[in-house]
Amino acid sequence: MTSSQLLGITTFIYLFATLLFVYFLVFKADRAHHTAVAATVVAFLTQTAGIGLRWYESYDMGIGHAPLTNMYESVVFFSWTIALFYLVMEWKFRIRVLGLFALPFAFLAMAYASFATNISREITPLIPALQSNWLIAHVITCFVGYAAFTVAAGLGLMFFFKIAKPDTPQQGDHSTFVIPAADTIEDLIYKSMLFGFIWLSAGIITGAVWANSAWGTYWSWDPKETWSLITWFIYAITLHSRYTRGWRGKTMAWMAILGLISVIFTYYGVNFFLSGLHSYGSG
Amino acid sequence: MKNNNRVWDFFASVRLAIFTLCALALTSIIGTIIPQNKPGNWYVETYGAATAQFFQILDIPDMYGSWWFLLLLGLLSANLIICSIDRFPAAWRLINADQLAVAADRLRGMSFRENWSSAGPIQQNAAALSTALEKAGWRPTSRETGNGILIFSGKGAWSRLGVYVVHVSILIIFGGAIIGNFLGYKGTVMLPEKNSTDKVFASDTSEPIDLGFEVECDAFTVDFYPNGMPKEYQSVLIVKEQGKEVRRETIEVNKPMTHRGVTFYQSSYQAYQDFLVSIVVEPDRTGKVFTIPYQREMEWPEKQLRFGIVNAEGTGDRATRLKIWLKDGEQPASTFWLDNNQQTSIPSAGRSFTISAKQMYATGLQVAKDPGVWLVYLGCCLMLVGLYIAFFLSHQRIWILLEQEQGGASTNVLCAAASSKNKSGFTRTFTNLTDQLRGR
Ligand code: HEM
Numbered sequence: 199m200t201s202s203q204l205l206g207i208t209t210f211i212y213l214f215a216t217l218l219f220v221y222f223l224v225f226k227a228d229r230a231h232h233t234a235v236a237a238t239v240v241a242f243l244t245q246t247a248g249i250g251l252r253w254y255e256s257y258d259m260g261i262g263h264a265p266l267t268n269m270y271e272s273v274v275f276f277s278w279t280i281a282l283f284y285l286v287m288e289w290k291f292r293i294r295v296l297g298l299f300a301l302p303f304a305f306l307a308m309a310y311a312s313f314a315t316n317i318s319r320e321i322t323p324l325i326p327a328l329q330s331n332w333l334i335a336h337v338i339t340c341f342v343g344y345a346a347f348t349v350a351a352g353l354g355l356m357f358f359f360k361i362a363k364p365d366t367p368q369q370g371d372h373s374t375f376v377i378p379a380a381d382t383i384e385d386l387i388y389k390s391m392l393f394g395f396i397w398l399s400a401g402i403i404t405g406a407v408w409a410n411s412a413w414g415t416y417w418s419w420d421p422k423e424t425w426s427l428i429t430w431f432i433y434a435i436t437l438h439s440r441y442t443r444g445w446r447g448k449t450m451a452w453m454a455i456l457g458l459i460s461v462i463f464t465y466y467g468v469n470f471f472l473s474g475l476h477s478y479g480s481g
Numbered sequence: 482m483k484n485n486n487r488v489w490d491f492f493a494s495v496r497l498a499i500f501t502l503c504a505l506a507l508t509s510i511i512g513t514i515i516p517q518n519k520p521g522n523w524y525v526e527t528y529g530a531a532t533a534q535f536f537q538i539l540d541i542p543d544m545y546g547s548w549w550f551l552l553l554l555g556l557l558s559a560n561l562i563i564c565s566i567d568r569f570p571a572a573w574r575l576i577n578a579d580q581l582a583v584a585a586d587r588l589r590g591m592s593f594r595e596n597w598s599s600a601g602p603i604q605q606n607a608a609a610l611s612t613a614l615e616k617a618g619w620r621p622t623s624r625e626t627g628n629g630i631l632i633f634s635g636k637g638a639w640s641r642l643g644v645y646v647v648h649v650s651i652l653i654i655f656g657g658a659i660i661g662n663f664l665g666y667k668g669t670v671m672l673p674e675k676n677s678t679d680k681v682f683a684s685d686t687s688e689p690i691d692l693g694f695e696v697e698c699d700a701f702t703v704d705f706y707p708n709g710m711p712k713e714y715q716s717v718l719i720v721k722e723q724g725k726e727v728r729r730e731t732i733e734v735n736k737p738m739t740h741r742g743v744t745f746y747q748s749s750y751q752a753y754q755d756f757l758v759s760i761v762v763e764p765d766r767t768g769k770v771f772t773i774p775y776q777r778e779m780e781w782p783e784k785q786l787r788f789g790i791v792n793a794e795g796t797g798d799r800a801t802r803l804k805i806w807l808k809d810g811e812q813p814a815s816t817f818w819l820d821n822n823q824q825t826s827i828p829s830a831g832r833s834f835t836i837s838a839k840q841m842y843a844t845g846l847q848v849a850k851d852p853g854v855w856l857v858y859l860g861c862c863l864m865l866v867g868l869y870i871a872f873f874l875s876h877q878r879i880w881i882l883l884e885q886e887q888g889g890a891s892t893n894v895l896c897a898a899a900s901s902k903n904k905s906g907f908t909r910t911f912t913n914l915t916d917q918l919r920g921r
Contacts, residue, residue: 382905
């Protein structure tokens with residue numbers, strides 16, 4: 199079994215788990231929820247094994263390095279952090295429809311990683327500039343932040359779903375099928391954003407420390423750095439607007455979605471539309 | 482006085498902060514789309530003369546250093562400073578407030594509160610509740626009020642400072658960046674092996690900058706992956722002060738060397754068509770290193786030696802094997818292949834030579850002096866600490882007001898609480914605590 203096979207299988211288990219969540223919600227089938235969460239856990243474990251195996255394979259090839267260094271590896275890791283963040287939220291807040299709004303992102307990331315034709319899935323040696331522990335810290339902190347922002351955006355979608363179709367209380371309806379109150383969703387969006395903001399800050403900082411140890415400049419306004427700062431500003435704006443004008447509800451949900459668009463542009467768009475130091479990620 | 486000042490209020494407002502952050506986010510996009518710091522005529526060729534002139538007026542080719550962008554950053558700083566000065570006293574008062582002076586009516590209006598009645602006289606209940614609070618990890622203080630006893634306990638008052646730590650950390654980072662900008666420099670230098678320099682060239686203007694000491698590249702080596710990609714490259718640098726070696730250190734990419742505040746980063750290299758040949762003559766053990774161009778004959782007259790690199794194999798501009806020609810006096814010449822940077826021993830009449838040869842490289846160094854970087858790092862650490870405090874810690878306060886009930890046999894207990902953040906999480910804390918206090 200190779201790591202790419204394991205990761206390919208992971209993609210399908212995420213798809214299966216996502217479909218189970220759809221089934222759970224559409225048919226209000228209580229049991230399906232357990233199965234969906236179990237499928238997610240299986241997918242997550244398979245993915246963990248796949249990432250670990252890829253790490254091991256790189257050492258076997260004599261070019262050992264953590265699998266966090268090109269577009270393919272980072273998309274896989276992104277998917278992994280989304281699943282992890284979702285599972286922690288599921289366990290902590292027990293919002294049972296959350297999987298439906300979070301898991302598709304983990305699936306889409308894996309589907310892109312596994313099937314896109316414009317990215318390389320090879321394990322390649324690292325150029326000297328990328329051989330740094332700060333790089334690993336940088337990638338991990340950024341992606342934990344991105345995962346939190348992804349779940350925040352998923353919650354944003356849930357919010358719009360909720361206000362478009364307010365629950366009509368039905369006899370015998372289990373409360374677990376019902377999307378939580380708009381206020382609760384909003385609170386979770388806010389919490390995920392705070393969490394993401396700390397990690398994004400740490401991600402920008404570790405990136406700066408890495409750049410400084412490799413080139414002697416901690417900040418050079420290259421497009422990727424600048425876009426990460428723009429993303430950071432967007433979330434800073436959201437935190438402050440909420441505090442001052444009590445931007446609640448809709449605006450928060452919109453900002454969560456706008457923030458994710460900026461995250462994805464920072465992470466993905468910059469590599470393809472703009473040029474700069476970080477272009478290694480496009481390989 | 483302050484409150485009447487509209488200018489002050491403007492600069493203290495969070496509205497201005499939102500405006501400035503939006504302006505920074507939007508304008509920052511420009512520099513990611515229009516390439517920065519290209520030569521002037523590049524913009525004319527790419528965008529046409531009229532647009533290029535418009536760009537020039539707005540400093541778009543160097544927008545992150547333009548007057549208007551710096552002005553926005555200045556506005557953000559002024560906003561941060563004034564906002565903090567404006568709000569800090571109130572936060573400080575809240576931290577140090579005498580919480581036992583709170584009016585009973587305020588407690589009755591708090592959103593976290595529970596009321597119950599407990600048997601026994603007021604003193605006995607107060608003692609029991611204090612002990613229970615202590616057991617639950619709170620440190621109670623109490624005071625007699627007009628007609629009862631008030632117990633108070635607070636946690637995490639200092640967490641109110643988290644936001645200020647975050648805001649100040651941004652100013653500290655700006656301070657570090659400004660210091661680095663004015664008192665530091667960035668330069669580069671290409672230093673061939675065995676050469677030294679006391680100057681580097683500014684990255685932006687190419688002006689020479691005096692280092693204040695001399696740095697020599699003693700050796701440069703580069704390893705390759707099997708596929709030909711460079712795996713690691715390193716330089717052995719020697720620092721000389723007044724001609725004397727004071728330091729010798731190997732640097733690699735991501736492992737720089739700092740001497741007297743100047744840091745040398747391994748950034749690139751260049752392969753030459755020249756070779757470094759080192760020869761040691763046995764048995765008298767005299768050795769010498771020569772720099773010779775490809776296919777050129779060299780002479781070491783004192784030893785009656787002539788030699789040269791007559792052929793080389795390799796990929797690209799990288800030599801992996803060298804063919805050496807060596808003639809000792811009137812002996813017949815010998816030619817032999819040698820791997821790059823390997824040594825071999827060649828016997829001759831009555832003596833022998835230990836000879837090694839390697840392709841010559843120049844090491845590309847980035848040189849930076851940044852006396853502000855430690856402030857930037859300090860700011861970064863403070864920011865993370867501040868964010869943690871601001872997001873995850875809260876100021877939680879609990880009051881218990883005990884009043885004698887009519888008749889005197891039992892005590893009326895009012896437990897009220899407030900949390901500066903995370904109300905939904907505090908609900909659980911409060912319910913658990915009141916359950917404990919009531920002995921449920
Ligand atoms: C890039 C710049 C800034 C960052 C990263 C930042 C960060 C933060 C953070 C993390 C919080 C806590 C938010 C929360 O707990 O929900 C906060 C609160 C706040 N910020 Fe900023 N801030 C910035 C700029 C500013 C500026 C320029 C002002 C000027 C008015 C400002 C005023 C405030 C105020 C008034 C609060 C609420 C304080 C409180 O809870 O008592 N911020 N800021």
